[in-house]
Amino acid sequence: MKIAIETLGCKLNQAETEELAREFLRAGHEVVGRNDRPDVFILNTCTVTQAADSKSRHLLRLAKRRNPQARIIVTGCYADRAPLELAKLDEVELVIGNEGKSALLRRLEEEAYLPELSPATGENTVKTGFRTRAFIKIQDGCRNFCAYCIVPYVRRNEQSVPADRVIEQVRQRVTDGYQEAVLTGTRIGAYDSNGLKLKDLTARIVAETGINRLRLSSLQPREITPDLLALWKDKRLCPHFHLSLQSGSVNVLKRMRRRYTPDEYEKTVALIRALVPDVAITTDVIIGFPGETESEFLESYNFCKRMGFARIHVFPFSPRRGTEAALMPEQVDEKLKKERAQKMLVLAEESAAKFRAQFKDTTLDVLWEQQTGKGVWSGITGNYIRVYQKDKKDLVNKMGQAKV
DSSP: OEEEEEEOSOHHHHHHHHHHHHHHHHTTOEEEOTTSOOSEEEEEEOOSSHHHHHHHHHHHHHHHHHOTTOEEEEEEHHHHHOHHHHHTSTTOSEEEOGGGGGGHHHHHHHTTSSOOOOOOOGGGGTOOOSOSEEEEEOEEOOOOOOTTOOHHHHSOOOEEOOHHHHHHHHHHHHHHTOSEEEEEOSOGGGOEETTEEHHHHHHHHHHHOOOSEEEEOOBOGGGOOHHHHGGGGSTTBOSEEEBOOBOSOHHHHHHHTOSSOHHHHHHHHHHHHHHSTTOEEEEEEEESOTTOOHHHHHHHHHHHHHHTOSEEEEEEOOOOTTSSGGGOSSOOOHHHHHHHHHHHHHHHHHHHHHHHHTTTTOEEEEEEEEEEETTEEEEEETTOOEEEEEOSSOOTTOEEEEEO
16 A cells, blocks of 8 residues: 655654654555555644644645545644544544554554555665654653643653664664664653663664764753763764753743753853854744743843854744643733744844854765755755755765865
8 A cells, every 4th residue: 555644843753754654664565755646644743833733734635635535544743632623624534642653553454444464575664765864763751841832741651762772773774774863752851761861872872883973852951961962072973952942031931831041051052062062052932922021032032142043943932722821811912923033033044144154164074865956965964054065976865075
């Protein structure tokens, strides 16, 4: 059967989609694009904002319109948060939450959505066709319950993938030809497998696998320690840290129930920059959290300006039913949210441009990912700068150097 899987949201969702694709291939099916007339279309959803929900519904309608014969399955965080809402959609045949995602193939076979086939062998079992960087799930679940966040309600159980299993997966990706692995989870800083912490797991991957580059996804400021940063003496660890800020205002952070202050965040950034050369620090910022005053917004804006982030992801606050923030008084007017978000987006571009300018006329290691034009290739540096190069050769999935 032809299976198409589309993913919205975080790197953890992407990692789970990759693993699903591998399972379907090993079972003897074919993984295709949504425009290749699949027999089954699976949407792995996000629900972190209202916009994510809306995009999911749009993609479901689009998939059915393009291929009316396809059987449409919804999984992921939206499916976990509002299964009945999705089940009412005409396009949807089956809704499976996050806890059922790992058994999705078996469920589809049991309910006759898919035939049980002889397992496939050889290259077809691993060529999922997704990307040149492999996303490896090492952890799931969060118990922090920040005031605005729906994630702890849709990924309830904190659990860590056993270290030996992670090592096995990274080795398999190396065998499959991947150059870079990205460790991801809901909160990877909480990784704990029989007493083995994130630092220990990272050290083992570097020591026990041949992966050319290893990147960590989002971390919290208090999860960054000198012992962890000492591992970056190995050049295979990418000089890139994503530290979610959400606000540079001390009072807004308190209302958000974040577990750090702007001062603690700034000290963490200084520690990283002192120990990891050429490092990129990227972040997320929420605009218009309930009660955010003009002075609190400016406090956050000026903090971001001072930090000199390599990239800022800007999100207007989106109330999620069931969270504390959705019921807070003094909800910020939508028009004001958009105005503030636009101002922060301008700063984000200025900050990113300033970061990139530091590396003009330097030579950086690049993993080439895709062709973006005739003879033009796009790749990513270890410190997360997007670069382009003209070359007659096919550069996809090759490591190289480029003078910026």
